[in-house]
Amino acid sequence: MIFTEQQVETISPNPAAYKAGKALAVASKWVTLAKTDRVIWGEIQGSSKTPYQVQIDIVTMGYKCNCPSRQFPCKHNIGLMLLYASNPNEFKIESEEPEWVKSWIDKRQAKANKPELEEITEEKQEKLDKAREKTQTDRFQSVQVGIDELELWLKDLIRIGILELPNKPASDFSKIAARMVDAKAPGLAGWVKSLGSIDYSNPTEWQNEALTIISKLYLLIRTFKNYENLTPTWQITIKNLVGWSQSAKELIANNESETVKDQWLVAGQVTETTDDEITTQRNYLVGCQSNRYALILNFSTKHTTIENPLIPGSVINAELVFFPSALPHRAAIKTTRSVGNQLEQQPQSLGTWADVFKQKAAQLQQNPWQQETTAIIDDLRITNRNNRWIAYDKNLNYVMVSPKFDLQKIMRWLAISGNRKMRVAGIIRSETLYPLGVFENNQYITL
Amino acid sequence: MWQHLVEVALLGTEKKSLNHSTLPSEVQAHFNPTDTEPEHNLLVASALCHYYTETGREPQRAEGCIDESIIEETQEVAPPIYRDIYNRIDSTNLHFKESLLNYWLDSLIRKKLIIAPDGIVPLFNTAQNFADKTKAKIVEVIGNKGRWLLQFQSDFKYTQTNITPQAWDEGTTANRKEHLTHMLHSNPENAIDLLKSAWDQESLVNKRGYLEMLKAVPHKSIVEFAENLYKNEFSFNTKEKKTEKECRKILATILLSSEETELHQRTVHQLKKYFVGEKKKGFLGLGAAKIGLEYQLPSDEDSQFWNAANMEQAYGLEPKHYDISIFENINQSWLSFFIEYIPANAWQNELIQSHADLLNCFLNGTNFTVSTNEKKRPTLLHAFIQNATTRNNKQLALELLVRIPTTEGIPLLKHITPKEFEKYVRDRKYFADYEILLNGPYGVDESWPIEFSEYILANVFEQALHQGNLNTNALGTVMAQHLHTETYTLLQRLNEKAKDSNLYYSWSKNLYEPINSILQIRKLITTLNN
Numbered sequence: 021m022i023f024t025e026q027q028v029e030t031i032s033p034n035p036a037a038y039k040a041g042k043a044l045a046v047a048s049k050w051v052t053l054a055k056t057d058r059v060i061w062g063e064i065q066g067s068s069k070t071p072y073q074v075q076i077d078i079v080t081m082g083y084k085c086n087c088p089s090r091q092f093p094c095k096h097n098i099g100l101m102l103l104y105a106s107n108p109n110e111f112k113i114e115s116e117e118p119e120w121v122k123s124w125i126d127k128r129q130a131k132a133n134k135p136e137l138e139e140i141t142e143e144k145q146e147k148l149d150k151a152r153e154k155t156q157t158d159r160f161q162s163v164q165v166g167i168d169e170l171e172l173w174l175k176d177l178i179r180i181g182i183l184e185l186p187n188k189p190a191s192d193f194s195k196i197a198a199r200m201v202d203a204k205a206p207g208l209a210g211w212v213k214s215l216g217s218i219d220y221s222n223p224t225e226w227q228n229e230a231l232t233i234i235s236k237l238y239l240l241i242r243t244f245k246n247y248e249n250l251t252p253t254w255q256i257t258i259k260n261l262v263g264w265s266q267s268a269k270e271l272i273a274n275n276e277s278e279t280v281k282d283q284w285l286v287a288g289q290v291t292e293t294t295d296d297e298i299t300t301q302r303n304y305l306v307g308c309q310s311n312r313y314a315l316i317l318n319f320s321t322k323h324t325t326i327e328n329p330l331i332p333g334s335v336i337n338a339e340l341v342f343f344p345s346a347l348p349h350r351a352a353i354k355t356t357r358s359v360g361n362q363l364e365q366q367p368q369s370l371g372t373w374a375d376v377f378k379q380k381a382a383q384l385q386q387n388p389w390q391q392e393t394t395a396i397i398d399d400l401r402i403t404n405r406n407n408r409w410i411a412y413d414k415n416l417n418y419v420m421v422s423p424k425f426d427l428q429k430i431m432r433w434l435a436i437s438g439n440r441k442m443r444v445a446g447i448i449r450s451e452t453l454y455p456l457g458v459f460e461n462n463q464y465i466t467l
Numbered sequence: 468m469w470q471h472l473v474e475v476a477l478l479g480t481e482k483k484s485l486n487h488s489t490l491p492s493e494v495q496a497h498f499n500p501t502d503t504e505p506e507h508n509l510l511v512a513s514a515l516c517h518y519y520t521e522t523g524r525e526p527q528r529a530e531g532c533i534d535e536s537i538i539e540e541t542q543e544v545a546p547p548i549y550r551d552i553y554n555r556i557d558s559t560n561l562h563f564k565e566s567l568l569n570y571w572l573d574s575l576i577r578k579k580l581i582i583a584p585d586g587i588v589p590l591f592n593t594a595q596n597f598a599d600k601t602k603a604k605i606v607e608v609i610g611n612k613g614r615w616l617l618q619f620q621s622d623f624k625y626t627q628t629n630i631t632p633q634a635w636d637e638g639t640t641a642n643r644k645e646h647l648t649h650m651l652h653s654n655p656e657n658a659i660d661l662l663k664s665a666w667d668q669e670s671l672v673n674k675r676g677y678l679e680m681l682k683a684v685p686h687k688s689i690v691e692f693a694e695n696l697y698k699n700e701f702s703f704n705t706k707e708k709k710t711e712k713e714c715r716k717i718l719a720t721i722l723l724s725s726e727e728t729e730l731h732q733r734t735v736h737q738l739k740k741y742f743v744g745e746k747k748k749g750f751l752g753l754g755a756a757k758i759g760l761e762y763q764l765p766s767d768e769d770s771q772f773w774n775a776a777n778m779e780q781a782y783g784l785e786p787k788h789y790d791i792s793i794f795e796n797i798n799q800s801w802l803s804f805f806i807e808y809i810p811a812n813a814w815q816n817e818l819i820q821s822h823a824d825l826l827n828c829f830l831n832g833t834n835f836t837v838s839t840n841e842k843k844r845p846t847l848l849h850a851f852i853q854n855a856t857t858r859n860n861k862q863l864a865l866e867l868l869v870r871i872p873t874t875e876g877i878p879l880l881k882h883i884t885p886k887e888f889e890k891y892v893r894d895r896k897y898f899a900d901y902e903i904l905l906n907g908p909y910g911v912d913e914s915w916p917i918e919f920s921e922y923i924l925a926n927v928f929e930q931a932l933h934q935g936n937l938n939t940n941a942l943g944t945v946m947a948q949h950l951h952t953e954t955y956t957l958l959q960r961l962n963e964k965a966k967d968s969n970l971y972y973s974w975s976k977n978l979y980e981p982i983n984s985i986l987q988i989r990k991l992i993t994t995l996n997n
Binding site: 025026039042043045046048102106107174175178179180181182183227228230231232234235236238239242372373374376377380381384385388401403404405410412413415416417418419427428430431432434435436438439440451465 | 521
């Protein structure tokens with residue numbers, strides 16, 4: 021795969037790292053530059069005695085550098101990728117990799133072909149099952165206690181009236197959220213936090229938003245209380261919403277999991293870092309043949325890096341395994357065969373905003389707690405109305421562009437389109453569009 | 468429906484009850500009559516109504532006129548090599564970025580090429596704080612799409628909306644000044660006509676601001692306009708305001724600068740009277756020797772010229788106060804004013820036949836010196852430097868440079884010829900003085916001649932590798948900016964030679980790397996131009 025500058029910029033941990041990497045994207049700064057059909061590598065003199073060894077897996081995407089930087093990818097990885105993007109001919113074609121490259125890439129390939137599975141004896145399995153059952157029972161009880169407290173808190177709010185919500189100190193919400201985390205229901209803590217982070221300066225908006233959050237949260241609590249009567253799929257869905265996490269490794273190992281092999285377009289990536297410095301990377305994928313949408317979450321902290329980086333705009337030939345849910349959306353990568361930039365086939369799109377709204381309604385019917393919908397919409401144009409950016413379709417119906425969407429990216433869309441109608445991939449959340457990319461001449465360009 | 472639910476929620480179920488009849492029948496059907504708890508009922512009703520509304524929601528319709536015109540390009544898009552070079556420019560130090568970008572833009576413009584659409588926004592961002600001249604070039608290479616884009620983002624500050632006739636009629640004072648500056652440089656006569664048309668309606672403070680702007684542009688029509696104002700509106704008046712006097716001072720500086728004005732001629736005539744001395748007669752008198760040449764400036768007021776009334780009324784000068792740390796008496800302070808604004812040639816007479824004579828008289832004599840920190844400094848030096856720099860008087864600048872310490876002469880270096888500058892650097896061995904090199908008569912995007920570049924590079928190399936007491940960082944910046952691209956081979960040869968030195972790291976990091984990367988970019992652009 022040959023990267024584009026834009027892709028490298030997107031996966032850079034921050035603008036400073038990208039800028040530093042860009043300064044290294046000059047062939048003369050590298051002691052060696054070489055490639056085989058599966059990996060590119062280079063050596064660059066840094067502040068240590070020996071040059072840093074930098075390598076990029078160009079088939080399944082991965083990078084490594086032995087510099088001491090904690091950033092991932094580091095500036096050397098970024099520099100090497102940018103250099104490869106602009107001047108692939110500077111890389112000497114080798115038939116064999118040197119040992120330091122070979123050992124790393126072989127290990128990666130072996131891991132990709134054969135997911136790590138511990139061999140477990142029947143006896144051990146039995147013990148594990150028992151321990152798991154006990155943990156589950158304990159957790160269930162703990163969550164139930166927490167949920168009872170939350171229900172009481174919500175009902176108190178409604179009985180007294182939510183008029184006082186704007187005057188409540190932030191600590192009130194944090195306390196309840198922390199209590200939910202203690203009760204092992206972090207999903208519920210997130211809902212409480214979102215209630216605390218409403219913009220209370222806007223009188224009409226906060227009232228609607230607060231009542232919506234409270235009522236949806238209440239509905240979730242009531243559904244959890246009805247757990248025993250739910251179908252197994254709904255039981256899993258509700259547990260996920262309350263805060264149970266599912267192991268991607270177990271999911272991949274489970275032969276009964278739903279898997280979809282396809283050419284997946286990585287339509288976009290949204291990265292958020294929480295106060296506790298956990299970075300969540302939301303990768304939105306679209307299956308070019310299956311037309312399935314998938315969400316792959318990657319996490320990193322100050323001390324850990326993202327394991328399976330995805331490059332926005334790239335196309336991966338991969339098998340995804342979907343987490344069970346009433347509306348399966350979140351997925352993990354089971355195997356990757358190759359990564360490229362060429363779209364062999366464009367995924368299906370929706371013709372108008374009305375179609376998107378219908379899709380959204382159908383998804384809400386399947387899972388009322390679905391927060392966002394991903395879609396590809398035809399013939400969208402973007403324009404500014406009363407200082408707000410709107411994206412309108414061929415029927416002149418529109419959806420507002422999310423105020424959180426970077427103005428620079430809007431400018432990029434405008435520059436590429438020159439006011440032409442374009443097929444656009446985006447996320448629709450809270451009645452606003454968060455654009456991810458545009459299709460042009462059978463190519464996908466991320467914004 | 469929803470509003471009713473919000474109202475109940477706001478006041479609380481204790482104070483307000485839910486009226487089921489306001490709910491849609493589809494929602495009502497989901498209620499269990501046995502549920503009597505009002506909080507539960509309200510929350511269930513809210514959740515159901517929320518989904519009822521959400522699933523039935525339709526997109527809004529765009530009203531009014533929508534611009535559907537498609538922006539097409541008529542120029543060829545530059546090949547990818549231009550983007551690669553741009554990336555390299557973008558990752559260089561801020562010192563070089565603008566000058567390199569100008570090379571790059573010139574190359575695109577020369578070849579009538581535009582950049583690809585996805586490069587437009589990054590280019591806007593890079594050049595956000597660059598000069599208007601650079602931005603004007605950018606506007607030429609962004610194509611129709613880029614120019615169309617400018618209307619949506621005022622932060623890019625590319626549109627020169629202030630330079631329009633509307634800006635003069637309706638804009639703020641800053642807009643009007645911007646417009647006038649542009650006019651003064653492009654068409655001074657029209658600028659003066661414009662100013663005259665609005666002059667009577669302007670406030671006194673604004674008038675002073677406009678006069679300050681006129682001072683910087685020597686043009687016949689401006690001098691005429693100034694002379695008229697000087698003789699009429701701002702002629703001395705016993706009840707005048709301080710700002711009016713300041714206006715007269717500005718006008719006097721404009722008129723003193725122009726040899727054709729009456730004020731200039733009258734003033735110079737008076738000033739020359741105070742030279743005394745005797746020119747040597749006969750064959751020996753051809754030389755520079757003058758006997759007892761000096762300027763006999765009275766230490767107190769006199770009745771002819773050097774008096775407060777004359778200075779205030781004719782030149783708007785301060786009649787009492789002066790800087791006692793520089794001048795011995797107020798007459799010296801007034802003299803400094805005349806030296807600053809009257810062209811140096813105008814002082815010539817029988818005794819003063821060259822700039823050298825003038826400087827000998829005013830800078831070498833003991834009459835016009837001040838002692839600071841036990842060092843004697845010519846009182847009138849600053850005025851002469853100002854005169855040489857504002858009037859770009861190359862000859863005077865050169866004469867001054869040979870007489871004064873280098874540190875004081877730095878502002879003058881821009882005003883001598885490149886040849887004189889090279890000689891100055893070579894004679895005084897200033898090849899490693901970044902401040903001198905930086906302030907020479909070369910623009911930011913101009914290269915030194917090949918021979919001079921090689922001289923600087925070779926000598927800096929020797930000093931950096933053998934003495935190591937250089938400000939290599941600053942030197943690297945200046946050299947990268949001005950070294951001729953033809954020195955690239957020499958640079959590589961010297962770098963090879965430097966590899967065995969203990970000081971290689973400093974050489975490589977501060978000198979070789981920046982110079983090498985900048986020369987490479989400049990060479991690449993030169994190749995594209997050919």
